Amino acid sequence: MDQIIFLDYAGVAVFAATGALAASRKELDVIGFLFLAGVTGVGGGTFRDLILDVPVFWVQNHDYLLVCAAIAVAVYFSAHLIESRYRLLLWLDAVGLAAYCVFGAWKGLVVTGSAMVAIVMGMLTATFGGILRDILSGEPSVLLRPEIYVTSAMAGAVTFTVLDIAGLPLLLSAAPAFLVAFAIRGGALRFGWS
Amino acid sequence: MDQIIFLDYAGVAVFAATGALAASRKELDVIGFLFLAGVTGVGGGTFRDLILDVPVFWVQNHDYLLVCAAIAVAVYFSAHLIESRYRLLLWLDAVGLAAYCVFGAWKGLVVTGSAMVAIVMGMLTATFGGILRDILSGEPSVLLRPEIYVTSAMAGAVTFTVLDIAGLPLLLSAAPAFLVAFAIRGGALRFGWS
Amino acid sequence: MDQIIFLDYAGVAVFAATGALAASRKELDVIGFLFLAGVTGVGGGTFRDLILDVPVFWVQNHDYLLVCAAIAVAVYFSAHLIESRYRLLLWLDAVGLAAYCVFGAWKGLVVTGSAMVAIVMGMLTATFGGILRDILSGEPSVLLRPEIYVTSAMAGAVTFTVLDIAGLPLLLSAAPAFLVAFAIRGGALRFGWS
Secondary structure, rough: OOOOOOHHHHHHHHHHHHHHHHHHHHHOOOOHHHHHHHHHHHHHHHHHHHHHHHOHHHHHHHHHHHHHHHHHHHHHHHHHHHHHOOOHHHHHHHHHHHHHHHHHHHHHHHHHOHHHHHHHHHHHHHHHHHHHHHHEEEEEEEEHOOOOOOOHHHHHHHHHHHHHHHHOOOOHHHHHHHHHHHHHHHHHHHHHOO | OOOHHHHHHHHHHHHHHHHHHHHHHHOHHHHHHHHHHHHHHHHHHHHHHHHHHHOHHHHHHHHHHHHHHHHHHHHHHHHHHHHHHHHHHHHHHHHHHHHHHHHHHHHHHHHHOHHHHHHHHHHOOOOOHHHHHHHHOOOOOHHHHHOOOOHHHHHHHHHHHHHHHHOOHHHHHHHHHHHHHHHHHHHHHHOOOO | OOOOOOHHHHHHHHHHHHHHHHHHOOOOOHHHHHHHHHHHHHHHHHHHHHHOOOOHHHOOOHHHHHHHHHHHHHHHHHHHHOHHHHHHHHHHHHHHHHHHHHHHHHHHHHHOOHHHHHHHHHHHHHHHHHHHHHHHHHOOHHHHHHOOHHHHHHHHHHHHOOOOOOOHHHHHHHHHHHHHHHHHHHHHHHHOOO
């Protein structure tokens, strides 16, 4: 748990940053930054926990909300310095996707013991924050972009689940799965895979 | 239960097909088909179960996910053969709407014993999968189309609830309710009722 | 509880009215009014209760659904008499926002005892009904309008939480918080603050 919780914070933080960047693109005020950072940062994990019928993670541990708030404020004061906010948003989204598909699969597996539910939870956790961000900020859903998106989340969740069930230690299941997901999504962004 | 569970699978299957058809219209890859089929197939029932505070049905029983996946793959390989994918999507959506408004009302009634909650659950189960599909695929919500939509879900849910409370056997409550909902929605599609 | 429950009914009623006005603007049928009034009226509180892991309020007490239905029918028969339905929608939304950010914060505080969760719950309860309304009716989200929106919900939730934790009686915490939220949002609407 202690080893993989890092992925959870990483996912929340980078998704929160993408929400804040979306707020910046829409020229919202600082509270709009907080709101979109919060919804994007914890949205996917919230649905995951509701569906798994476990306590919602950020109600249990407020640190996640503080992370979102800190990121939102930091982006608010620095976003104007960034050359291409949308490009950065997409790359951070790729990191969050990779972190969250692994963490979601891990939590799904721990709670239900089912590989299939684990994979679905990984995909859902990884994609719903970004979907909420796109809906709320009025952008076309990242889901509909030509580049491979859900595929990379699925690949990461499947990789983790297979390795974990095969009996590998947590880190040796999580690290390759993260890399698989990020490599696929990053390749799609970099080389225009579709 | 055994008699009415058929409606549940039917609703999941045809909604999954409409999700896959939406993916086809958007020219997504096969994982996009899986994703939209899954979200559309189980989305309405997921909200229903969360609100009723019962275990989410597809976490308990993975067959529903397998049904969605099988439908998604089948549509992926056959959608190009279909003359009008949107027309088929609307008709399948009508079947899913009719099946799900009855099953949702039944589950609401079993869990809460309240006719009003049962009717709301029927409407919610029947409409939310399609609403999620339309939001995620960037289509105008089926809710806003001129043809009668929510009305048919409500009519089916009310019919089932009244007949069931009147003491009719499950099948004799469910079948007329399904037909009422499908006839109204089908009439709207066929004759342009609004 | 008895003192503050009034805010809950007020929030549901005015949000339901905004949903019905949105249905009127889209020229939906009466069932469309019922649907949008219901989703907008109870949507924010539904997410709040799911996340807090308490029974969903309108499943426990059907009066809320009856309020939504009555409002929907009343708006259906009177909306054509209203000069500017969108203007009225925005002002009612401001009342609902103020009522719901206070009630949401109160419920969050009662259930979790955490000030931070209370504030987030206030913001979430106050904004999600309107967000759902805008998504379902195909309007640009009220979140993206230039006027201060989430800010007022946050101000109300913070005010209530601070006063309540300071030990003030419920009414003396709730009334100023409501006024703060409404004054900020109303000022934004009236004077174009942004």
